Amino acid sequence: MKLLEGKTAIITGATRGIGKSIAQEFIKHGANVVFTYVASKDKADALEAELNQTGVAIAVQSSAEDFEAAQALIDLTVAKFGQIDIVINNAGITKDNLLMRMSVDDWKQVIDVNLSAVYNLTKAAMKPMLKQRSGSIINMSSVVGIKGNAGQANYAASKAGIIGFTKSVAIELGSRNIRCNAIAPGFIETEMTAALDQKVVEGWASAIPLKRGGQPLDVANACVFLSSDMSRSRNAPLNLAFHLDDFFTVHSIVDERSAGFVALGMAQQLKQPVAICCTSGSAAVNYYPAVVEAFYQNIPLVVITADRPADLVDQFEGQTIRQNGLFSNHVHNQTVLNENLDADSQDQLMDCLTHLYQHQGPVHINMPFTEPLYQQAISQTWTWETHSTLVNNDPMDDALKRIWQNSPKRLILLGMHPPSPTLDALIDYWLQDGRTVVLSETTSNGHHPLLIHGIDQCITNMDPLDLPLFYPDLVMTVGQNVISKRIKSFLRAAQPHHIWHIDRHWAPETYGLITHHWAYALEDIMDIWIHQMPITHGEYQSRWVNIQTLKIKKHRSFQTEFSDWQAIYALSQSIPADWQIQWGNSSIVRYAQLMQWPKSIVHYANRGVSGIDGSTSTAVGACMVSGQNTLL
Numbered sequence: 001m002k003l004l005e006g007k008t009a010i011i012t013g014a015t016r017g018i019g020k021s022i023a024q025e026f027i028k029h030g031a032n033v034v035f036t037y038v039a040s041k042d043k044a045d046a047l048e049a050e051l052n053q054t055g056v057a058i059a060v061q062s063s064a065e066d067f068e069a070a071q072a073l074i075d076l077t078v079a080k081f082g083q084i085d086i087v088i089n090n091a092g093i094t095k096d097n098l099l100m101r102m103s104v105d106d107w108k109q110v111i112d113v114n115l116s117a118v119y120n121l122t123k124a125a126m127k128p129m130l131k132q133r134s135g136s137i138i139n140m141s142s143v144v145g146i147k148g149n150a151g152q153a154n155y156a157a158s159k160a161g162i163i164g165f166t167k168s169v170a171i172e173l174g175s176r177n178i179r180c181n182a183i184a185p186g187f188i189e190t191e192m193t194a195a196l197d198q199k200v201v202e203g204w205a206s207a208i209p210l211k212r213g214g215q216p217l218d219v220a221n222a223c224v225f226l227s228s229d230m231s232r233s234r235n236a237p238l239n240l241a242f243h244l245d246d247f248f249t250v251h252s253i254v255d256e257r258s259a260g261f262v263a264l265g266m267a268q269q270l271k272q273p274v275a276i277c278c279t280s281g282s283a284a285v286n287y288y289p290a291v292v293e294a295f296y297q298n299i300p301l302v303v304i305t306a307d308r309p310a311d312l313v314d315q316f317e318g319q320t321i322r323q324n325g326l327f328s329n330h331v332h333n334q335t336v337l338n339e340n341l342d343a344d345s346q347d348q349l350m351d352c353l354t355h356l357y358q359h360q361g362p363v364h365i366n367m368p369f370t371e372p373l374y375q376q377a378i379s380q381t382w383t384w385e386t387h388s389t390l391v392n393n394d395p396m397d398d399a400l401k402r403i404w405q406n407s408p409k410r411l412i413l414l415g416m417h418p419p420s421p422t423l424d425a426l427i428d429y430w431l432q433d434g435r436t437v438v439l440s441e442t443t444s445n446g447h448h449p450l451l452i453h454g455i456d457q458c459i460t461n462m463d464p465l466d467l468p469l470f471y472p473d474l475v476m477t478v479g480q481n482v483i484s485k486r487i488k489s490f491l492r493a494a495q496p497h498h499i500w501h502i503d504r505h506w507a508p509e510t511y512g513l514i515t516h517h518w519a520y521a522l523e524d525i526m527d528i529w530i531h532q533m534p535i536t537h538g539e540y541q542s543r544w545v546n547i548q549t550l551k552i553k554k555h556r557s558f559q560t561e562f563s564d565w566q567a568i569y570a571l572s573q574s575i576p577a578d579w580q581i582q583w584g585n586s587s588i589v590r591y592a593q594l595m596q597w598p599k600s601i602v603h604y605a606n607r608g609v610s611g612i613d614g615s616t617s618t619a620v621g622a623c624m625v626s627g628q629n630t631l632l
Contacts, residue, residue, distance in 0.1 A: 013091025017190030021216035114158035260290025261614030265621025296608030
């Protein structure tokens with residue numbers, strides 16, 4: 001991938017060291033290169049010939065400490081290539097000495113070459129860049145300009161001056177889409193540093209964690225990034241802000257589509273919000289599959305997008321697609337903050353976070369940014385409180401009690417549900433009642449000896465004359481998506497008199513018209529249910545248990561030497577205890593329903609939309625935070 005295709009770059013001081021490496025990398029990435037030298041004509045000619053074997057390069061003898069020479073360099077470049085996209089102020093010299101021995105000429109020469117030249121070339125390049133409304137200026141500073149160094153007062157002053165100059169230019173030109181950045185290399189092994197005393201070199205290296213100097217290519221790669229369109233991202237200031245706040249744990253995932261599902265896997269395990277953050281345009285669109293999955297699984301995902309100001313949307317100035325309302329059908333709240341972060345923005349943000357916690361699902365916060373992107377901001381702290389929803393003290397009225405007591409065949413179907421001691425306690429209570437049968441799938445994560453876990457095994461090839469004995473009068477569903485297609489057909493054919501559903505968020509009429517919906521978490525109704533519903537006796541449960549016993553016996557007698565079923569069976573017998581399985585969709589998760597798994601194994605699958613997207617990345621995210629060995 002050529003990151004600088006079609007761009008034109010000026011690089012000063014490029015016949016050796018860092019400058020030479022930058023020129024070589026820029027040519028590889030498709031840029032036209034104009035580089036300068038002062039005296040090393042042979043080296044310049046050799047480099048020009050080398051670069052022209054790959055692209056287009058011109059060597060120019062020029063010293064930017066002279067403003068007229070800097071202007072001439074700009075004019076030559078525009079005349080040849082029609083534009084200037086990148087300026088790299090790399091040329092520099094050293095005249096080291098202790099301050100008491102440093103001459104005025106040594107001071108002035110270093111300042112002129114290292115700092116004044118940066119002013120000259122930047123000022124000369126401004127006019128064509130302003131006309132283009134684009135450009136990237138990169139100024140080579142040094143760690144010495146930040147920390148200082150004995151014997152280099154002139155050099156340190158010039159490099160520190162570059163940092164201040166760069167920040168000011170970035171603020172002045174940012175609104176015109178011109179970026180200005182500084183790179184402050186540490187100890188880089190070049191011809192210049194090769195002349196240093198060996199003890200000095202060893203001293204520098206000992207202070208570096210890797211115990212060695214950097215290479216010119218390291219700096220060149222940074223220049224490629226800052227010169228490319230990748231560095232235009234509005235996401236970068238947000239990432240930096242989160243990284244600098246110790247409250248947040250920050251992960252970098254290169255691909256947005258993958259990042260969305262990694263975050264989903266993390267939130268699935270943590271049971272708390274995880275934020276994903278990206279720039280505007282198609283990057284945000286790539287989050288959509290994960291957002292939809294989070295919406296239907298009720299996983300708290302915060303989507304933060306860095307947008308362009310409203311006046312640039314639809315103006316074909318970079319990625320200026322319409323981002324407001326991008327996820328409107330599949331988020332519980334969306335807001336666009338204003339850049340001033342005033343009281344209205346605070347109210348909008350608080351409302352958005354309230355919906356996040358109430359619905360336990362995704363929300364979208366869009367944040368427009370005007371360039372320059374890295375100005376210092378005033379820290380603001382906002383206080384926000386969550387409020388619990390009051391639970392009805394008596395969700396089980398007399399009419400519902402009578403329906404339950406007068407139904408001799410009650411079928412409870414467990415859909416997708418995370419591991420829950422509350423669910424296991426309710427299963428234990430329900431199965432004390434002979435009129436009640438509980439059907440469960442692998443992804444229900446329910447456990448009990450009398451649980452019907454092989455749903456398809458039980459109802460496949462059932463004698464039509466026996467079907468009325470198994471058709472329920474009352475169906476109660478718990479949780480979310482059910483994998484088995486056959487149980488859906490079975491229950492629709494049964495046409496039960498009553499269909500109840502327990503889920504805090506959803507009431508899907510998968511099997512017919514829901515006659516009662518408990519919009520509560522299981523924890524909110526467990527005590528009320530157990531204390532108010534009497535245990536009765538009947539034969540309905542034993543019918544299901546008997547047919548499951550028969551079908552399991554037949555299932556175990558089935559032998560085949562080679563098959564995908566046999567492979568899954570072998571896996572079910574060998575996976576260690578206390579592992580987590582993240583199931584892919586389609587056939588593999590259906591095979592999982594045919595096996596008996598140890599109670600210690602926890603099962604998850606992206607069944608919110610029953611699609612095949614994101615299983616791998618979700619498993620990675622889950623593994624990152626769960627502390628469990630995870631099998632995909």
